[in-house]
Each structure stands twice: as structure tokens, then as C-alpha cells.
Amino acid sequence: MSTVLPTPDHPAGTYAAAAQAHTWHPAAVNVMASLWLAIAANLPLWRALHELPSLAGGMFWRVAGALAVAIAAALVLLLSLVGTRLLKPSIVVLLFVAAATAHFMWAYRVVIDPSMVANVLQTDVHETADLVSPGLLGFIVAVAVLPSIWFCRLPVRRLGWRRRWLQQGLLATAAAATLVLALMVSFQPLAATMRNHKTLRYLINPLSTVYAIGATAARPLLKGPLPAHSAGEDAVLGASYVGQRKPPLLVLVLGETGRSGNFGLNGYARDTTPELAREDVVSFRNAWSCGTSTAASVPCMFSHLGRSAFADRSYEYENLLDMLQRAGLAVLWVDNQAGCKGTCARIPHVSSTGTQDPLLCSGGECLDEVMLRSLEARWAELPAERRAKGTVVVLHQMGSHGPAYYKRSSRETKRFLPECTRNALQDCSRESLVNAYDNSIAYTDRFLAATITWLKAQAPHADGAMVYVADHGESLGESNLYLHGLPYALAPDEQKHVPWIVWTSTGFAARIGLRVDCLRRRVDVPLSHDHYFHSVLAMMDVHTALYDPALDPYAPCSSQH
Structure with missing residues (x-):
């Protein structure tokens, strides 16, 4: 077909028609992008499906093909809602x-849900840097950068608004019909697979992420106004404060990514906790977290609601910290991580x-012992009238935060070698990965022992105690899972089974009538973060109607109850 040259009878408008003929229709661009995203961005989903014994042979292709078409159709439907510009x-x-x-889904086998998005949004720059690896850059270049350059260079046809919205409406209708048809064709095997392997729904990329981001953004709109609603307004100090000779000083060490099973105190084959073993501590071996991420667990464990009610709160x-302060105590939070999550x-x-x-500090990150260096000075800065009654200090650890476990221990605590020094944990041997993690537990052991030593030094003017509880656990390659953050109902025990360690001075135990020998006989009693709120109130002898003795793990061993 010959090109029509401009003439007095055929002016420059012919140029516009010719230019339009060499452009791509928006619907075609939409479909191409959706197909690319459905296929290339879902490698973790295809791998997970391929590993299922129930989808051997042709059944895999049937289910994977139906899902690929359904995902592409859903993306076409989503993109049809935006204008051409x-x-x-x-x-x-x-x-x-x-x-x-x-x-991240490929390398660590994590999934993306609202709690994971909330955790990501609250991650600081140093934690983010630990996640950067050649694998991440490779995925971004292959899946995003090169296709983005190609799509951005495509000339897209301009349509009048009536024609544009009519055609986008038709495209959306066709996409919705294709989505329904793809699901119907393979409904039985697809429904059975999704029902029996619920993790798969979180691997649908990027739809699961779009949903998670939307749910996270909408959550504040569904909750009550800030500031927080009052709770525990009746909190008062108990009888132990009447005529006290020395005020109580309780240090709550908020652990990070601690696996109960990797603590020597809890029967681990390796002696990862030799320093704590020399102290008069009690280690509860059957404690469970409120969530599988810091953003989920920390606010929950300090709440009076408990895990189920906290998740459904309006x-x-x-x-807990507000109530301790309201009762008249001095309260201080010292952070060595990405904040206190509110x-x-x-x-x-x-x-x-x-x-x-x-x-103790390198590259903007510090080992946990840095929190003890200036703790006495920070304690002294709190109001004197409150300190005279008693003090609660929270030390929020960097702990065993991954994937850079090798950064979480000092040179002298690296007893288990060789050590994985990569962020791409799947590229490390199982032995070196566990070595790096266990070294971080050995450093936590050292830090907790140093905290106890610090408390003992305050004995002339305070009765000290320490409680260490981790926020959640961690996967170290079990079932090819790494890190943490899986939805609670789907997460393995390694991400939920946490350490809970208690040390009290003689004076502190005496003021609340706590029998440590009794606690040792109860180390296998089931505990969870639901008990944390009530246990701290009991230790500090703070009375409020929100306290439930049935959720106080120390109550059976205390003369106060």
C-alpha cells in the first residue's frame, strides 16, 4: 500500500493518520504487559505448583495454564480501569x-500479605540494605527494567474519550469473561489445589501485593481515630510500694527473631547460652508468639487484647507501657532496631x-550491647519522683534479624564456623547458615548476661529483674522456607516458637512473693504473648481491672495470688 503524500487536496491530516497507523492500540499494550507479568513475575508460583505431588505430569500444565490465563485476565481488567495517559x-x-x-518469594519463599507489607513499610534503611543482593538486582533488571524500557518506547494510539472508554469497557468485559472461563475450565483441580495449599494464593504476583498494599492503606480508615483509646485508666500501684526500701527496676528485653529451639537453655544440642546457664534464670520452653513479624507481634504483646481480639480490633x-506510666512508674524505651511500631x-x-x-557500631548499625553503654545516664534523666517509685525499661534488640545473621554477633561470639556471610541464604550451605544464626544467639546470650550484670550493679539502690521474650521466630531453610512473616495460620512452628527467659534478684522476688524454684517446675507450661501483658503487671505490682490472673504465668508461684 503506497503512502499518500500531502497535497493541497490532502493536507497534513494525512500525516496524523499515517502516524496513528504506526502506533499500538492501548488494549494491545495492556494485554502484552499483563501476559508478561502473569508469566515472568510468577516464577515462584510455577515452582510451588511444580513441587506438588498431586500435580504431576499433565495436571501441572492444566492448573498452571489456567492460573496464568486467569492472572493475565485479572491484570488486563485492572489496567483497563486507568486512562491511556x-x-x-x-x-x-x-x-x-x-x-x-x-x-523475595523465590529466594526466601516468603509470601506477601498485609502484615508483610506493614512490616516492610516499617523497615529502616539498614535492614533494607541487608536485603539487597545480586539476585534482587537480576530480577529487577530482567523482569522490570528491560520490559519497562520496551513498553515506554512503544507509541500508543490516542483515542477520543468516548471511543476510549467504550473500548476499555469492552476490554474489561472480555477480560472478566476470560477470567471466569479460565477458572471454570480447571475448577476442580484448581479449587482443590488452592484449598489444600493456601500459601499459593499469596504467591499470585503482583495481584497479591496490590491487594496487600490496598488493605494496608485502607486499614487506618477502618480503625478508630488517633490518639489511642484509653485503657487501664484505673491502674494503680499495689501494696509492695508502701514503705519500700528500694524501688523495683524491671528490664524487658524485647528479642528479635529468636527461635526457642536454638537456645541451649531449652535443650538445644549446641551450647549457645553458656553465660545465661551460669545465672539463676528460668527459661520457659513452650512459649508462642502473637505474630510472625515485628510489626504484628510487638503491638500485640503489649496489648491487653490478646492475639485473636487484637487481630479483630476496631x-x-x-x-501496657501507658498503664505502667499512668500508675506512676518511670518508663523508658531504648531501641536498637527499626522502631517500636507505635x-x-x-x-x-x-x-x-x-x-x-x-x-560496637559499624556502617550505621550497632550491636545490642550499645544500649547498655548509656543506660544508667538515660535512666537518671527520667523524672526523679517516678524513679523513686519504680522503673520499667524496654531494650528492643537487633537480635538475630536476618538475612544478615553474621552481622548480629561480635568476633568473640563467633564460635560456630564456617559462617554464612551472604544475604542470599539459599546460596549458603545449611551448616554455615545455622552457624551464623547460632552465633547471633550466642551474642544474645552475652547481651542478656551483660544486662543481668548491669542490674546487679544497681543493687544498692534498686531491686532488679529481667524478662527476655522474642517477638517471633525464624525459618532457616526448613521446608525450603527462610526468614519469617508467613500468615500465622500457615507459618511453621519455627516462626512462632519463641524463648521466654526470666531473671530476678532476691530483693525483687521477695517484694512480690515470687518463688523461683516453683517457676522452674513450670517451664513446660504453654505460654504465649497473650500472657505477657498480665505477667508484667504482676511483676511490677500494678493493679487494674484488665489484669487476668489466669493469664499470669507467675501467679501460681507468687504469694500475692
């Missing part, structure tokens, strides 16, 4: 989101970020 930017955003999430509430919003709090210590 926003089509390319929307595709680019989806490509980069899909590439990043595909890498409002935010004041927490738990310390209404009490004094400080962070180790930016601390300059050549022995």
Missing part, C-alpha cells in the same frame, strides 16, 4: 513491584541510630 506509568509500577516481590488502644509513642524513648562507637 496513565497506562504506561501503571505498567512500570507493576513491573517493579512484581520484580521485587518475585525475588480501634487502637493504649498499651508502642512507645506516649512514653520517653530513644534510639541507638547514629551512635558512634568504634567497638
